[in-house]
Amino acid sequence: MTTWNCSTDLEQRAGRIVRQGNENKEINIYSYVTENTFDAYLWQTIENKQKFISQIMTSKTPVRVAEDVDESSLNYAEIKALATGDPKIKEKMDLDNEVTKLKMLEANYKSNRYRLEDKVAKNYPEEIARTEKLIEAVKKDISNIEPQGDGENKFTSITIKGEKIFDKKIAGEKLLEAIKTVKINESKMIGKYRNMDLEVSYNFFTNAHDFSLNGAAKYSGELGTSADGNIIRLDNALEKMPEKLKRLEEKLVSTKEQLENAKEELKKPFEKADELKNKVLRLAELNNLLDMGEVEEKRNDNPLVEDVKRAIIDFCNREYEENYSYDEFSTLYPDMKHIGIAYTNTPDERHGIQFELDLEDYTATQYVNDVIVSHYDYVKENGSVEKALDVMKFEMENGDFSTFVAVDEDELRKATGMEIDDEGNFSKNGR
Template identity: 65%
Template sequence: TFELSPEGTGYRQKTRFSKFYNLPELMSMFKEVADIKTSDMLNLPVPEANFEVIKTKPTEEQKEILEAISERADAVRNNQVEPTEDNMLKITNDGKKLALDQRLINPLLPDDPNSKVNVCVKNIFSIWDKTKEKSSTQLVFSDMSTPKGDGEFNIYDDIRNKLVNMGIPKDEIAFIHEADTDKQKDELFSKVRRGEVRVLLGSTQKMGAGTNVQNKLIALHDLDVPWRPSDLEQRSGRIVRQGNENDKVNIFRYVTENTFDAYLWQTIENKQKFISQIMTSKTPVRVAEDVDEASLSYSEIKALATGNPLIKEKMDLDNEVTKLKMLEANYKSNKYKLEDKVNKIYPQSILKTEMEIQAVKEDIANVEKLGEGDSKFTSISLGTNKILDKKEAGEKLLEEIKKVKINDSKVIGKYRNLDLQVSYNFMTNTHTFKLLGKAEYFGEFSNSTDGNITRLDNAIEKMPSKLERLNQNLENYKESLENAKVELTKPFEKANELRDKTLRLAEINKLLDMGEVEELENESPLLEDLKRAIVDYSNYEFSESNSYEDFDKLYPDLSHIGLAYTETPDEKHSIQYEVNLEEKTWTQYVDNVAIRTESFVEDGIFNSQAIKDMTEAIKMSSFDDLVSVDEEDLKQALGLEIDDDGNFYDPLAKDLDNDGIPDRYDNDFKDSDYFESTYDVEDNLHARKEKPSILGQISKFKSEEEKDKNQEKNEKGQER
């Protein structure tokens, strides 16, 4: 990665983690032992925070000291000094002091009236003066130069003395360090909550978690930046908190340009990136690049501190491209899901609902009407007995119901031309029923002899409302199908903006290149053709308009180039397809498990030929080809099979011998003849349709190419 050097005077290449894979699985494992609640999930009534970065210019003294610090860093890197004499930790600490105030390096240096400490003092006084009527309060954070009581210069005393000279009563300004005991802290916090102490200064450690003084807080000032993102969140959490009487608050962050401030904000940004991507309440992306929304404000601060307009533009573009890529990824994800819905889910739902509607219509026509008289009861058949008296029917029905035990489900009779099936739910200790016609109608029995007949009638009387509900569902499915078709025709609306900004970012990166990175060797023409084929495939399948020059941005990792992703119709299993340009292989995954990997490199075939074969294979491929799963591959890798709807299922998940052990793990049952005859272990349970596969297309291409070569040889031989 390209980053500012710690001394803040140049730039360097630094090897860092660039991506983290399989984040959903990682978070699933973590959530087995933890519940995550983030602020975006809670939606608490907290004040709206306005973050403002206030930047100041370095003095000539600061520039000279920074140059000396840079020379010290060079000496450390070149092993010209002993670690005990000087090291990067000391340099970083001095750099932090210099960025805060030059007098922390040498108290004899002049007090710059435009330093960030003095700008902060003026800002504190201005807010104090404007909010006198409400007695609003302010917090000032600085982890460095805390008061020690030893007579040495420190920022805390400097700020208080200046505020007192400007007119703020001394008893309205306090240091958290002056409260040594819990009782003293409680008294101090109480004064801040009442507005008696209106300016409180402290460090993150002493004034972070547990500091509940939000009642009248109107502003927070960050004079320096801590090392941990959580510390920065703890700071802002003191003011952006429930119980604050102010609807809007301000958080000021002070930065000295061209000093260590830039590096310090960059460091906390890098730490925040990974944390935010993992702890997000949204579903994590599968592959997380080293960037995220929560850290963009940190990037901006870092850019402001550099003072280099080109770097500022680079940082702005980094943030904008990041946001656009997040939008593009979301667009593609939604598009894949819409394609599944248009091609499979909605048509299947429509067909299923139409069949259910027809079934309910037939049941309404065939069901026996209620009789005349008060009871309206006609008869019920239980076993071989037909009972005409309602009271007797209720008693006999209850007797039959009680005969149905745990894990039992059986048809006990017939009521109004519908079969009556009873089941027992041991979890709720209740008996349930199904009235079976062309469709099914559900209900729950009670222990009442009179009420059970009524419950059966109620289930039947709900047939018209069920029909109405199904008709409404059918309309909704059809409308959703048409809407999905329209959405699929829409391109990514910010595609041109993303392309233009990506190209500009690449141009700036070249201009900022410090010459420390070797030039890449020119790609071979064959590899260029392969990359163009991949870009063309992506443009065609996903209605994009990327150019070949975008390839490195689209696919930075040549060993993992994803070409297709989808889910089974029931959305229970994922299917992925990727190619590896370094190894010249392709791999198909189901639920992140590789079920098939093939190499284009074979014995006797040169690497150039493998690239040619790979290029032709991608040119011949479609999205459907790449996500078409071979059932034998699925069986071998995961033990799953494919049903007629294209869903994956475990054929051995049943418990045919009812012993409570799934058949896959029931060794006794596996040894039985019944197991072999039932599951037909030698053959597939379901005859699968022949599906075109990419491997088949490759083989066909190679075969035809070989055939053409042989024919060409024969023709030349005949000419001779």
């Protein structure tokens, strides 16, 4: 016999029976509940815990997708159903699970949509503009480059520290001498080769010197210790210019295609939006019918808190093109300490940015990769709960999506050691 308890206790209790060494080949485990009592809610608690545990044990993350109840969970669900006398309670329980799963699917849809919106509005156009500019630069360099000489020795000349050298062997030796003058963490312009400026720097990670031939664009490589070999390396970098141009042209075509595909994807609505809306409305209706105490408590909530809730719903409808009602707030945000307002990724999709409100402690927190980057205490900063709620309401009414996902570089550096580059990506030491 079992009474209700947490899923781990039930599993442990059963494990003392279903085990190796049991002298009985067949056993029966009985679970007793009382019909038309609160037992159904208690078994639902066990079911939810079991689902979470099963997802973790099977590497199914509940954050992304909640799979249907597994075999163990169904046992608890069946018991819960048997204890339910009112069919509306059973309907509410089923809707709770269905709405949770649909909202996770919707969250995935929105997350993908935010990424696509960023790409369509910023990333792809900027990438196209950069690539087009680079294509023109490479074309210009190809037309301006000094051609190699005829015959076996194609070397023409190189200028090092103002001295123009026509002998290839001497040129290689002079180049080696000039390289040795470049120190760690230093980049130095040491001459010209084939109408391109020759820049040399020391690479600490490879313990070698790198070169860059600079025209309208840059063509780089690594220098060695061979005098003749270094001249060949310079030529090889320049000979790859047509290949680089071809890659850039292919990249331009590909990026333009990605932009058009992303625009088409943005036209697609969340395919289960109507189903979710109908089930959320039905769930709210059932909650009102089954739990009048909760309705009464809701009526007695702080009116300023309710104003903030309405502002949050209005924000979601405004920024995410939703059509939520105030009555859906508790279903959309069951945890008042963690109210997700905005989520996005950096342009390279390597780092996630999240902003959430806490309506119990009246705070706002911004995360990067689940690390707290900024935390604002509205009561502490404004002196009272009333003023704190006024400020929260004002920010939700006047802020937009970009406001809440904008990361302060100083705060990011302090929290994670990362910096923000010109493209809006986060990295440590340029990596």
